[in-house]
Each structure stands twice: as C-alpha cells, then as structure tokens.
Amino acid sequence: MVESASYRSETTALRRQAILMAALKLFATRGYTETTMEDIRQLSGASTGSIYHHFENKEKLALALYLEGRKGLNSHLQAIMDTPGLSLEEVIKTLVSTYLGWFAANPDLGQYIIQADSTEYLSAQVQSLQQSSDAVSQHIMAWLRPFIDDGSIALYPDQLYVPLLLGPSREFVRRWLKTRQNSDFHTAQQELARAAWHTLRPSH
Missing domain, CATH: 1.10.357.10 (Tetracycline Repressor, domain 2)
Known part of the structure; x- marks a missing residue:
C-alpha cells in the first residue's frame, strides 16, 4: 500500500507535535537544563532520526x-x-x-x-x-x-x-x-x- 502525500504530511505533523508536548512536560517537571534530547525522544516515542529531523538541537x-x-x-x-x-x-x-x-x-x-x-x-x-x-x-x-x-x-x-x-x-x-x-x-x-x-x- 502506497502512502499518500497527505497521510505522510499528517503523520509528520503529529510526530512533531508529540515531540513538542514531550519537551513541554519535561521542561515543566525537570527543568530545561536537566532535560536532554534523549529524554524527549524517549517520552515522545520518536526515533533519533525523527527528532533531529524536526529539531536540530x-x-x-x-x-x-x-x-x-x-x-x-x-x-x-x-x-x-x-x-x-x-x-x-x-x-x-x-x-x-x-x-x-x-x-x-x-x-x-x-x-x-x-x-x-x-x-x-x-x-x-x-x-x-x-x-x-x-x-x-x-x-x-x-x-x-x-x-x-x-x-x-x-x-x-x-x-x-x-x-x-x-x-x-x-x-x-x-x-x-x-x-x-x-x-x-x-x-x-x-x-x-x-x-x-x-x-x-x-x-x-
């Protein structure tokens, strides 16, 4: 089954939003300094490639x-x-x-x-x-x-x-x-x- 461009775009947007919400939760509970990109990746369920695709750092x-x-x-x-x-x-x-x-x-x-x-x-x-x-x-x-x-x-x-x-x-x-x-x-x-x-x- 070939994924449509609109489906891929929606999936990408949802993944990005999940990363942002995971970061917000961690920043609010642990603080910015104590939160790592790996923490955010794990909580959001994103792959390493995905999180760095959306956010450089x-x-x-x-x-x-x-x-x-x-x-x-x-x-x-x-x-x-x-x-x-x-x-x-x-x-x-x-x-x-x-x-x-x-x-x-x-x-x-x-x-x-x-x-x-x-x-x-x-x-x-x-x-x-x-x-x-x-x-x-x-x-x-x-x-x-x-x-x-x-x-x-x-x-x-x-x-x-x-x-x-x-x-x-x-x-x-x-x-x-x-x-x-x-x-x-x-x-x-x-x-x-x-x-x-x-x-x-x-x-x-």
Whole structure:
C-alpha cells in the first residue's frame, strides 16, 4: 500500500507535535537544563532520526515550543476579532475571556511562554523575535483603529491599548500560574472583561 502525500504530511505533523508536548512536560517537571534530547525522544516515542529531523538541537526545540504556544494563543484571539455579528463591547469582553480561558486550558504551555523572555536559554531569541512574533498586538490595533478614529473607543496613546485590554488579565494569569491553586476563572473572566470594557469605552 502506497502512502499518500497527505497521510505522510499528517503523520509528520503529529510526530512533531508529540515531540513538542514531550519537551513541554519535561521542561515543566525537570527543568530545561536537566532535560536532554534523549529524554524527549524517549517520552515522545520518536526515533533519533525523527527528532533531529524536526529539531536540530534542544535550543531550536525550545524556541519552536515557544512559537507554537504563541501561535495557539494568538489564533484564538484573532478568531474573536474575525467573528461577524459581535458588538464592539462583546468583542472586547470576549477577547479577555478567551485570553484567560486559553491559559486555564493550557497552564504548562502558558507558563512557558510567559516566562520565556526571562529564561537564559530563550530570552535573547524571544526578544529578537518580539516585533515579528507579536502579530496579535498588531491585529488588535488594526481592528481597534476604526473605533478609535470614530470615537467608539476612548483615546489613548497607541502603545497603551493592548496593555489596557489584556494587561490585568496577564497579571492575574501570572500570579495564578505560580501556585495553580483553585481559582474562580469564570468570575475572573467576567470581572476582568467588564473592567477592560469600562476602561476602553468613551467616557461620554
């Protein structure tokens, strides 16, 4: 039986994802320094050839994991802005709720991407990629621009909009990730979403 190109491509993508998830589990439990490529290979079930086909070394794998996390979070947020039929208030509140929900569903990956810019093995690479990888901020600003221009959104310097929208939620997530103690995410989603809208809506 001859494998189709689409089947091989899907299998390769699944194998790559298994390697990334194995690395995430090991980084979270053992730490980056104590984790070896052989550890990741064994946990993922990949062959030596396969793991090095996808990732040249542990540093490249760590960066790919960071980018994968950012891409996943960003795609969730971008989907909200692209959803037709929502009011401005609904989109802003749903952005905050979705942001919090993603971290609640992906705590290890969320902690990994939040801490990436302060880790010795990733900080320089993350900082060098910050402008190009921060596509969601650019998307948010592009989406907000018409509402800023017509007065539907309060007027602030451009660099403040994303921090005002997601900054309090990021701080809540950062604190929660340190302990992983039970937290009422539903209430947090409601209240932080309400606070974001209250901050961004015009005062008149």
